Amino acid sequence: MIKILKYSFFDLIRSRWSLIYFIFYLLLALVLLFLNNDISKAIITMMNVIIILGPLIGIIFGIMYYYNSLEFTELLLAQPKKRSSIFLGQFFGLALSLSFSLVLGLGIPFVFYGLFQSGEIWNFVSLLWIGFILTFIFTGVAFFIALANQNRIKGFGMAILFWLFMAVIYDGIFLLLLVWFKEYPLDTFALLSSVLNPIDLSRVMILLKLDISALMGYTGAVFKNFFGSGMGMLSSISILVLWAVVPILAIVRKAKRKDF
């Protein structure tokens, strides 16, 4: 697996798209830092970008990479290697190369701006961690969808729909339900539904980390209560990790039975 990961990573890191993705983060972080003059605000804006863009890029790159390298994958399948190590190698190669663009693109401007002197270092680390885990989750889901669909158009469509659902539609349904059932106590429901969607969960975690949950009113207090406790933090991190692990297991399972 490591060998395939290594070469996939080198292939991807040299691609034009990795460079564009890196430059995008680099420019955005630079602009935000020097216009805002406030690391904390820059982190919040960055968060809003990352939790939407990270998953989208993960989904699109995952689908495109799988389909584009299918013929080469067939050549790899004829080598004395286990199937799971081939697909996991490619998946980690892609997820790591995207994370690499993210870390460098954000890291360079923030470090130059004086991140280490600012006391915001842990907030920045959480931002990176969220970017990381979202990239892994959505790249994994994209890989699984691609493996499950021979038809490229269908695969691409399903992957985009999955992203759209998680990033946009889910929140819409969530808000509608809140409005419809406003007579009932909804804080447990609100908590549960935010925890189940990795994008929402990431957003809530960062908001709480930055201590601006007061903006969220009573629900914010409930959230703070939950996430502030060791148990709440642990369970939300576990859910994110679970979200990342399940697609990987699904990839392994699917790859074992598939005909190429």
Next chain:
Amino acid sequence: MIKLNNLNKKFGKLEVLKDLNLEIRKGSINAILGPNGSGKTTLIKCLLGMVIPDSGSIEINDKEVKGQWLYRDEIDYMPQIANFPPNLKVKEIISMIKDIRNRDARDEELIEYFGLKPFLNKQLSNLSGGTKQKVNIVLAFMFDNPLLILDEPTSGLDPVALLKLKELIAKEIERGKTILFTTHIIRLVEELAEEIVFLLEGKTYYQGPVAGLLEKHDAKDLEHAIADIFSTHVKETAE
């Protein structure tokens, strides 16, 4: 060397292999022929473990291969379409495959033979189709394994490279390798193959020397014999 027993494979409703039986002797040169959709590629992919048969057994060197992967270390395979990671260099892709197999290879000899030296430091996305195919050949032949599987080996090659490939295959034949190849080019079959495996609708229709097939169909050359098979086959299904 290779033994296939009652191999069945369905893709959805399409039955591609139907109770296919086949035995390939060690050291024999086999051309796998058949109309489109007769199961040639599926057969090869079953041997390599890329397609998992619904039932039946595949033995290579007296070992069942289902669910195994290490047996592939003794097989050299050349796929029909050469498509490589676009941003790797030629020398990197060669070292990648060497790395995966973790074995010595005669890559330098083959690079020299196909004149690929000037391309070693070029990215694979910048190569022409023919040059990619040459890289494909190097990757397939460099481990010097006893079993060679070639899927349409001549596609996309210029005449000079084609000649070189034929010479290379001829050398491998002399060295006693077992070779399986598919092609639509009848000349190549006549020049190289000792035996023909003719597939029709997922079954072995004929296996044996070229002469036997000519006799069976009372034809003067292979082209006519194949045309005869095609026409009788079409008649049969039309009835």
